[in-house]
Amino acid sequence: MTKKTIIQFDHVAKRFDGEIILKDISFAIERGKFYTLLGPSGCGKTTILRLIAGFLEPSEGTITFDGRMVNKIPPNKRQVNTVFQDYALFPHLNVFENVAFGLRINKLTNKEIEPRVKQALHFVNLDGYQNREIAELSGGQKQRVAIARAIVNQPQVLLLDEPLSALDLKLRTAMQVELRQLQRRLGITFIFVTHDQEEALAMSDEIFVLNQGKIEQSGSPRSIYDEPINRFVADFIGESNIIPGTMLKDRVVSFAGKTFDCVDQGFDEREAVEIVIRPEDLEIKPHGEGLLQVRIESQLFRGVHYEMIGKDEDGNSWMIHSTKSARIGEEIGLFFEPEAIHVMRHGETEEAFDRRLESYEGAGHD
Amino acid sequence: MVKKRIGSTLFLLCVFVVLYLPIFYLMFYSFNKAGNMTHFTGFTFDWYKEVFSDKRLIAIVVDTVIVALLSSLLSTVLGVFGALAIYLTKGRHYKNMLLSLNNILMVSPDVIIGASFLILFTLLGIKLGFISVLLAHIAFSVPIVVLMVLPKLQEMSPTLIDAARDLGAKRLDVLLKVVIPFITPGIFAGFFMALTYSLDDFAVTFFVTGNGFSTLSVEIYSRARQGISMSVNALSTLIFLITLAIVLVYYFSTRGMGKVKQLSGGEDA
Structure with a gap:
């Protein structure tokens, strides 16, 4: 454990009436960072928060806070x-x-209380x-009072349990920016729970993606978005095209009946894999150009972009986000860079995944 | 449509007339010079003077008020703890069972409660009098208080308790600084309900009161049996006015709290 670590979970499990809510969770939280626990409802994210706050005791494992066991x-x-x-409130x-x-409650005098309350209210505007x-x-405003009431006690860690979910979209976006700024100014650790992936991507230094009581993947928003470890993460964070494929050799993958260059390696020869391409990485080309040919089946106008679904000759569906539109039934070509292809190994653990990435991306990988 | 509304208003009026006419009839003749309820011969305060010069009656009034205040105070304390206990009970079946046991006491006839208390006090050798009446009144008031306080507790979001604990409050602080202030309207409602129930209880008191101790309702009953004196009417009028006053106090105190709640409800919408 390094000096920067403030909270550590070691093989923590939690059961309610025999039902497993968390299974064998281990992670470390560092000082002064913005963390997000992201996952669908019932994934155990709120349970983790309540374990940190002390409303629940772990069934197994230890929780350390500032080097001290706090179970x-x-x-x-x-x-x-x-x-x-x-x-x-x-x-x-x-x-x-x-x-x-x-x-x-902590028996401070009125003289000490007044400036601190005023300062806390100032912090939340x-x-x-x-x-x-x-x-x-x-x-x-209630939201801000709740935040002021928490930070006035100068906690080392602030826990936020889906605090923005009751606000309308505009206010929610504004509060995201404010929360992020507040965390930077206070310099304390924030642990934020949400099921909203955009919120998580926008605010966090580090995201833990949870599913069914397990941490599926942890990392910076960038790395989780660009290099999801498995189908669940790829699907939960953003839109994605997930297509079955075969790894022919290092940096060469085959899917949709064709062979492509990619940047992934460390797989067995002819290993069955899943490849992910984000819809915004697909570029529309005239028919006959590009790497793949698809027929457009549907199109939706989403405001910022068009969302199209196309089918290739192998029957795979491709979601395309583009500012260009196409006609339904039109044959178009799709182009994508080798970097846009992300290859996922079936059933890979997070450690093995990180090791494999380190092996060829070097120290440059965040 | 309008016709229908007039009809229903008239009906409502009739109902209230039927309900209140006997009381007003009784009040009216309490000012009758003739001393009976058949011929009104002239206006007088004599019967009221008689009530106020009746030392025994004044003593009974004082006893009644003391029993009412003491029993409602003690039953409020017990009832609040009872409601908290039911609120904090974990198992749903166990919780419902406790609540049902509480409600059965509310609906069972006073005669049965009175008779069973009489048997209990005789068995235990408790002398019938002030103490036995007080105990009986506390016993039938506690379920009322529980019933008035419990909905307030259920209205309270459990995260309020979590928040208080999170901010460093010990269990006692949570109770005194968060829970009790939140359920205060319910506590007041329970107290006033218990007060009125105790003030006008007849059946239970009739069973458990002994020689030399009496409450107003029991006294009025026995006097009315001995023959009609208009001082009974005067006394009843006074009790009715006092009860009315309590109801008004209760009404205005809860209306004040209702306003705050309405405001918060409107804000959320």
């Missing part, structure tokens, strides 16, 4: 604070008293809202 430490004795999904207290709640009642606030 049985109750939430009121942990240096973490939580922003709840429904905000959980105290309706009988006004904004000032809500924010001051933690400080009053709520100057002058001290005397408002909670019932008078809008959803976005």
Whole structure:
């Protein structure tokens, strides 16, 4: 464990009434970074958050906080604070008293409390809202009060449980930027739980993709988007074309009845694999040009781009995102760079995946 | 359509007239000089004077109020803890069972409750009087308080408790600084309900009261049996007015809280 690590999970499992929620989770959280736990509902992401906050105890394994085992430490004795999904503001207290709640519990004097509350409200852009009642606030303002109430206690780690899910799209996008800035200014660790992949990609230093109580993949938004480890991650993060293929040798892959150059290696000869190409990496060319020929079957106008579905001669469906449009029934060519092809090995573990990537991408890989 | 509405309004009016007429009839004759309820001969406050000069009656009024206040206070404390216990019970079946046991006490006839308390107190050798009446009143008030407080607890989001714990609150702090303030309207409602139930209880009190101790309802009953005196009417009028006052206090205190809630509901929409 390095000095930078603040929270460490070692083979943590959690069961409720015999039902397995988390199975054998291990990871380390570093100081001062923005983490996101991303996954569909029921994947165990909120359980991890509640384990860190202390509302739950692990069934197996150990959780360390700042080098100390905290499995049985109750939430009121942990240096973490939580922003709840429904905000959980105290309706009988006004904004000032809500924010001051933690400080009053810790028996600080009024003299110490006032400047800290004001500063916390300033941090979330709520100057002058001290005397408002909670019932008078809008959803976005309640959200900010909830954040102020958590950060006023100067936690080392701030946990955020899908805090933006109740806000409308515009406000949500604005809050994403604000949260990211707030994390940078405070310099503390944020652990953010969401099922929204765009939110995760936009804000995080590091993303943990969870599925069925397991971490499928962890890494920077870039690496998870560009190099998903398996079908689940590729599918969950963004749109993708996942096509079965065969690895002929290093840097050569065959799919859709053709052979292509790619940048992946370290596979067995003639190994069956799955290849991923993002819809925005496909370029539309006139019929006969490009690497693949497809017939357009449907087209949707998405605002920023057109979304087209085309079928190749082998019967594979291809989703294409392009600012150019095509006619339904039209035959077009598709072109893509070797770098756009990402090859996935069946059933590869995260360690093996990372090792294989390191072996040919060198230190340049993040 | 309009005709229909007039019809239903008239019907409602009739219902209220039938319900309130006997009370107003009784109140009216409490001012009758003739001292009976057949001929109104002139206006007088004599019967009220008689009530206020009746030392025994005043003592009974004081006893009744003391029993009512003490029993509703104690049953509020017990009822709040009872509601918390039911709220915190984990198993759903066990929870429903507790709630049903509570509700059975609410709906079972007063006569049965009174009779069973009489048997219990005699068995235990508790002297019938102030203490036995107080205990019986606490016993039938606790379920009422539980029923008034429990919905408030269920209305409270469980994350409020999590949030308080997260901010460093110990269990006692969570109870005193978050849970109790949240359910205060329910506690007040329960207290006032228990107060009115205790004030006008007759059946249970009739069973468990002994020689030398009486409450107003029991006293009025026994006086009415001895022959009609208009002082009973005067006394009943006074009780009715006091009850009305309590109901109004309760109404305005809960309306004030309802307003805040409405505001928050409107904001969410």
